[in-house]
Amino acid sequence: MPAEPKFRHDPDKDLIPRPLLLAMGALVLVSLALVSYARLTGRETVGRPEPSQIVAERVISISGDKNAVTVRGATGEVLVDLENGGFFAVIRDGLSHTRRVHRIAMDKPVRLQRYANGRLVVHDPETGWSIELTAFGENKAAFARLLPE
Structure with a gap:
């Protein structure tokens, strides 16, 4: 019976580079911090149409x-x-x-x-x-x- 192949992590074959993953995680955290700050300080919402008749x-x-x-x-x-x-x-x-x-x-x-x-x-x-x-x-x-x- 042949031995099972051992799977090794080869960093050269990563589909998504580690720096990109870290940048995406940072973007999520910064977005969460900005939204939390706006919500906690009661900032008015923007991007809504002006009220009109x-x-x-x-x-x-x-x-x-x-x-x-x-x-x-x-x-x-x-x-x-x-x-x-x-x-x-x-x-x-x-x-x-x-x-x-x-x-x-x-x-x-x-x-x-x-x-x-x-x-x-x-x-x-x-x-x-x-x-x-x-x-x-x-x-x-x-x-x-x-x-x-």
Whole structure:
């Protein structure tokens, strides 16, 4: 019976170099220290949109399968019906995932809102989920056309 091979650690064959591992660990510790300091000192949160009033709103339902998307108004009228929904499909998929996690049916409507400061938001009152469409550049225009001027 042949002897079992002995496994030796060969530092030349490390997949991740030790200095990189130490740097990643230091990054984690520094991040934790900064967040802890901000939290303990009561520092105001940044990166949140300024509060503003809603100037236009529409209740919509987003449905579809795979890439096809249908957007309906509050009374059921078809606002958008596309074979390739593009950005509408992306938003529907995000909403669908959140509702699946919360075990809520997709047939409930969401709110498309424009704020006085220019923000455009899809807000789901069922789950509290919302997405800032303004962050998506020209894609927001697809939803902006659904709101009254």
